[in-house]
Amino acid sequence: MKDNRIKKQLNPEKWVDLYGDYLFRYALFRVNNKNIAEDIVQETFLSALKASDNFKFKSTEKTWLTSILRFKIIDHFRQKGKENTIIADNENKIDKLFNKKGKWNVDVPEWRFSAQELFEKKEFMNVFNLCISKLKGKTAYVFHSRELDGEKTETICKDLKITATNCWVMLHRARQNIRYCLEKNWFDKKEEF
Amino acid sequence: MFWVFNCKEVTEKISLSLDKKLSFSQTMGIKFHLMMCKLCARYHNQVFIIHELTKLQSEMENHGNQNITLSTDMKNAINIKITDHLEANSNLI
Numbered sequence: 001m002k003d004n005r006i007k008k009q010l011n012p013e014k015w016v017d018l019y020g021d022y023l024f025r026y027a028l029f030r031v032n033n034k035n036i037a038e039d040i041v042q043e044t045f046l047s048a049l050k051a052s053d054n055f056k057f058k059s060t061e062k063t064w065l066t067s068i069l070r071f072k073i074i075d076h077f078r079q080k081g082k083e084n085t086i087i088a089d090n091e092n093k094i095d096k097l098f099n100k101k102g103k104w105n106v107d108v109p110e111w112r113f114s115a116q117e118l119f120e121k122k123e124f125m126n127v128f129n130l131c132i133s134k135l136k137g138k139t140a141y142v143f144h145s146r147e148l149d150g151e152k153t154e155t156i157c158k159d160l161k162i163t164a165t166n167c168w169v170m171l172h173r174a175r176q177n178i179r180y181c182l183e184k185n186w187f188d189k190k191e192e193f
Numbered sequence: 194m195f196w197v198f199n200c201k202e203v204t205e206k207i208s209l210s211l212d213k214k215l216s217f218s219q220t221m222g223i224k225f226h227l228m229m230c231k232l233c234a235r236y237h238n239q240v241f242i243i244h245e246l247t248k249l250q251s252e253m254e255n256h257g258n259q260n261i262t263l264s265t266d267m268k269n270a271i272n273i274k275i276t277d278h279l280e281a282n283s284n285l286i
Contacts, residue, residue, distance in 0.1 A: 012275050016268050024263040029253070041263065042271050049278050102199030108232040108239075115245030128246060146212065147247040153212050172208035179239050 010052055010061060015045055019062055023069050030073050030129075030148075040076060044069045067159060070149075074140045077133030094176050111187055124186060131181035135174050142167055143174035196222030203233050207240050 011018075023044060028037035048055075048068050055064055099105050118124050135143055138160055145151040145159070157167045195218040198206060203226045206219060215223075227234045 012279060013272075015275065016263075016272050020268055020271070021262040025261050028261060029250075038263065038267050042267070042274070045271055045275060046278070049275065098199075098201040102201035104200050104232045108235045110235055111239055111242060115242045115249065118242065119246055119249045125246075125250075147244065148251045150251065168209055168212055171212055172205055175208050175240050175243060176204070178243055179236070182239075182243075 010055055012045070012049055012052075015048075015061070015065070019065055022062070023065060026066065027069060027073060031076055036076065040069065040072045044072050047072070066149075067145075070141065070144055074133075074144065078136075078140075094173075094180060097176075109183065109187060127186045128178075128182065131178045131185065134181060135177060138162070139170045139174050139177075142170045143178075146171055195219075195225060198222050198226050200226075200230060200233050203227070203230070204236055204240075207233075207237050211240070211244055 020041065023041045024037055027040045028034065031037050031040065044065060048065055051068070055061075059067075097104065097106055118128075132140075132143065141160065142156055145156045146153065153164055153167050153171075157164050160167075162170075203223055206215065206223050209215065210220070210223070223237075227237055
């Protein structure tokens with residue numbers, strides 16, 4: 001019974017041919033390692049088979065597979081993040097950025113480089129990606145979907161079954177965390193930059 | 194008329210402006226605050242740098258590397274696993 005339903009809605013036999021390359025590029029770009037990217041793609045297809053009941057006709061196969069892949073990539077980074085000595089985001093510290101009147105409690109040092117200039121520095125982009133990897137759970141998912149995949153907030157909210165306001169709060173948190181992380185792990189350390 | 198925001202509120206609105214079109218009075222409220230507040234102006238700049246960096250990153254991902262593909266061996270290996278799984282499940286019926 002179950003399998004008949006899978007066959008009606010999904011075509012797992014064609015997945016690799018249709019989406020294999022796309023998912024592989026997507027993963028490879030994020031994780032920067034061929035073997036890991038291959039593993040992640042394989043795991044994505046196998047998890048998708050097991051979770052085929054969760055597939056909804058509303059989304060396309062490709063979107064659905066991509067969202068599973070995204071979770072796999074986030075998992076990978078969370079594992080990797082544990083091995084890294086990067087100074088993590090700290091919710092308490094972020095709450096203390098402002099005083100009771102909503103004014104800054106701390107200095108906000110200037111970043112003297114443009115996005116393009118920073119993008120060209122490999123070492124910086126490595127820190128940048130590690131900072132993104134420090135985001136946790138749903139916040140990580142929301143940030144990846146919104147910023148890296150350009151998904152609309154409404155779509156993300158539906159995927160996660162959360163309200164739009166909740167989504168915006170998470171995005172704000174994510175940006176605060178990444179900014180803080182970059183400041184501590186790059187700008188504070190590289191004054192000459 | 195426009196909104197008068199404190200720094201904490203402005204940082205929230207800056208983030209929101211990347212995800213949603215703000216009202217005219219909110220946008221003016223942000224602009225007015227940024228003119229007066231050096232720290233928030235820097236924060237604003239930094240959040241936009243982060244936004245720009247993610248855009249540069251995903252552009253490279255979508256338009257670069259079209260010739261990078263999953264190896265044929267890997268494709269075959271995954272297909273075998275998928276077929277195995279489907280067969281194992283159909284035996285249950």
